[in-house]
Amino acid sequence: MSESNAAVGPDQPPLIVKIGGARAVDPAGVIEDVAHVVAAGREVVVVHGGSTAVDDTLEAMGKEPEYVTTPSGVSGRFTDEETMGVFSMVLPGKLNTELVTDLRAAGVNAVGLSGVDGGLVTGPRKSAVRVLEDGKKKIRRGDHAGKPEAVNAGLLSSLLSDGYVPTVSPPMLADDGTAVNADADRVAALLAAELGGELVLLTDVEGVYADPEDPDTLIDAASTPAEFAAVEDAAEGFMSRKVHAAEEALSGGATGVVISDAGLRKPLLAALDGHGTWID
Amino acid sequence: MSESNAAVGPDQPPLIVKIGGARAVDPAGVIEDVAHVVAAGREVVVVHGGSTAVDDTLEAMGKEPEYVTTPSGVSGRFTDEETMGVFSMVLPGKLNTELVTDLRAAGVNAVGLSGVDGGLVTGPRKSAVRVLEDGKKKIRRGDHAGKPEAVNAGLLSSLLSDGYVPTVSPPMLADDGTAVNADADRVAALLAAELGGELVLLTDVEGVYADPEDPDTLIDAASTPAEFAAVEDAAEGFMSRKVHAAEEALSGGATGVVISDAGLRKPLLAALDGHGTWID
Amino acid sequence: MSEADCVTCGAAVALPEDAEVGEIVDCGGCGTELEVVGVDPAELAEAPDLAEDWGE
Amino acid sequence: MSEADCVTCGAAVALPEDAEVGEIVDCGGCGTELEVVGVDPAELAEAPDLAEDWGE
Ligand SMILES: [Zn+2]
Ligand SMILES: [Zn+2]
Known part of the structure; x- marks a missing residue:
């Protein structure tokens, strides 16, 4: 499963890297890695x-x-209108601006885009959600959330062929014309599927563990349906979403997915070099 | 000075429209106007x-x-680091996302960009500023502000030729690699100069008045140095900045500038049709 | 305790004492899931069938 | 009241009682604008020449 330096050549499929958003996570390592991969022509x-x-x-x-x-x-944010405003402030506002600034300072020709820009990421609005509250089933309406389903591939490939590094964050544009919250792992998966690319999901653990309590049980790879089923069974909580995202990416046309540790010294290069859990 | 419908044809130079940012200002009129002008091929x-x-x-x-x-x-915001974060939240975050969403809902193929994206707007950082406080002259350091001087014209023209409407907000990218506050009128002027375009600065008054106290003294047009000098003399406070921006746009290559009222029913079409103060 | 008619089978459906707008109750007659859309007076509508999605 | 030497001409420049870091004082000897960069002890540096810009 090791790709070593071949992973950063220009003959490789596009690389889609999902990282956390807050500067507090110190994305310096991954920013240097992105600069390295881009400089190699990928x-x-x-x-x-x-x-x-x-x-x-x-x-x-x-x-x-x-x-x-x-x-x-399943637990998730309920995004009312006021929360949606704050969501836009923080993601395409503060965090995307910081990340693009940091990437550019590292020599990466980054352009920040939300899923709203150019209709980059679109799909159905999910304004009502069934919830369980105090043991009661209820319908909550007014959720500003959506399911990313389609990509403006023309905008993405035009920027890529002009040498830019699109730096993408939710929200997405829902089919009712509103900007809504969308899961960033899922957005990354959709872009990887659309571009036929390789998806790296960096997270705060080493990958998927057969037994989440036992770090010795990291699953290195899943290439067969049986192996993938084992990964699905093992993934719990937030990790099960990453595995679902991996599945959507692969079934949509991505060439491979790796879930790996953002905390490594060179987290992206390490992932490309075989660390984490590889799914293809 | 009336341009009537010729103003919206495809043979016209690019149109750069500067509007306020807050949805509270109700940009619905100008959004419809932008849709109209774009549909006409400009x-x-x-x-x-x-x-x-x-x-x-x-x-x-x-x-x-x-x-x-x-x-x-001259009065201006002092943008310390925390304020800069909030600035990014509000302008490229909340306001730009709302505006792009509203433009797209009106059928305009808008793509939001800050001056940081792709190095769209760059220039010197102004981190120190001389201020007058309690009668004392002081040096204040740590200002996150910059002077917009250069444009990534390739990014802009590539988006324009692909049929997008770039929707641009500060911050800009300073020469020290930081994202900094920049005057939006001045950013608009720089883009108009770079594109050889026509600049419409929509504001909350009808234009430049010879006597700001007397609405009957609106200056219709300034085409000669003497007429421009009269406009410069008449403009006070925030209006003098708009006149400075107009001057920068024209000396940089813009074909014309109009300062007009955002509160008219069809504010952009009205401006193109001869309302406001025309400078060229 | 108030009640309202099931929109599918017409059976009377009793609402819990503390029923809230948005709450889902099952019709004892036909099993339809009903959303409480009003409490005073009680009013029911067919509860929307919302596919639960992993990325919610 | 403290004083410090002008960095240009060496003349002693008296600082106001309430001098603050960042404050600009003029040298009585040569007229250089001096920035107070320290108050205890008093220290002066040549004040940067910052062009005032309309779009500040
Ligand atoms: Zn029933
Ligand atoms: Zn001196």
Whole structure:
């Protein structure tokens, strides 16, 4: 599964790198790695999230972040209109501007885009959600969330062929014309699928563990349906979303996905060199 | 000076429209007008500011906006590091996302960009500023401000020729690699100069008045040096900045500038049709 | 305790004491999931079938 | 009241009682604009010549 230096050549498929959003996570390592890969001639798209920074800003503005749980136990943010405004402030505003600034300072010709820009990421609006509250099933309406389904590939490839590194963050543009929250892993997966690229999901653990309690059980790779099923079974909580994103990327046309540790010294190069859990 | 419908044809130079930033200003009229001009085949770039919304957000976060006055009496925001973060939240974050969403809903193929994206707007950092405080002259350091001097014209023309409407906001990228505050009128002027375009500065008055106290003294046009000098003499406060921006645009290659009222029913079409103060 | 008619089968459906707008109750007659859209007076509508999505 | 030497002509320049770092004082000897870069002890540097710009 090791790709060593071949991973950064111009003959490789586009690389889609999903990183966390907050500068606090210190993305310096991954920024240097992106610069290295771009300098070697490979096309790169960077995708970032930043949900914890949204919570911090909501709290700084005196508003409590709201999370809901669906009847089957999936937890997620409920994004009302005011929260949506703060979401746009933090992701395409503060975090994307910082990340593009830092990438450019490292010599990367980054252009920041939200999914709204040029209709880059579109799909159905999900304004109502079933939730479980105090044991009651309820319908909550007014959620500003959507499911990323389509990409303006022309905008992306035009920027890539002009030598830019698109640096993408939610929100996406929903089919009702509103800007809405979307899962950044899923946006990255959709872009990887569209570009036939390789997807690197950097996270705060080494990869998928067969037993999350036991770091010795890291799953190195999954190439067969049985191996993938084992990864799916093993992934819990936020990791199960990354595995779902991997699945969507691969079924949509991505060449491979790796879930790896953002905390390594050269996290992107390490992932390309075989660290983490590879799925293809 | 009337341009009537010829103003919206494809044979016209690119149109650069500077509008306020906050949705509260109700940009619906100008958005419809932009859609109209774009549909007629003319290239359009939209530029927005949003300084008052920055103040509102600073206050919501418990921080007092800071304005300083230079020894010669020019007042301006002092943008410390924290304010710069809020500036990015509000302009390329909330306001730009809202404006791009609204433009797209009106059928305009808008792509939001800050001056940092792709190094769109660059120039010297101004980190120190002379101020007058309690009658004392002082040096204030740590200002995150810059002077827009250069444009990534390739990015702009590539987007324009692909049929997009670049929707641009500060910050700009300073020569020390940081994202900094820049005057949005001046950014618009620089883009108009670079594109050899026509610049429309929409504001909250009808144009430049010979006597600001007397609405009957609106100056219709200035085409000679003497007429321009009269406009310069008449402009006070924020209006003098717009006149300076007009001057920079024209000396840099813009074909004409009009300062006109954003509050008219069809504010952009009205400006193109001869309302406001025309300078060329 | 108020009640309202099931929009599918017409059966009377009893609402819990503390029923809230948005709450989902099941019709005892036909099993339809009903959304409480009003409490005073009680009013029911067919609850929208919202596919639960992993990326919610 | 403290004083410090002008960095240009060496003349002693008296600082106002309430001098603050960043404040600009003029040298009585040569007229150079001096920035107070320290108050205890007093220290002066040549004040940067910052062109005032309309778009500040
Ligand atoms: Zn029934
Ligand atoms: Zn001296």
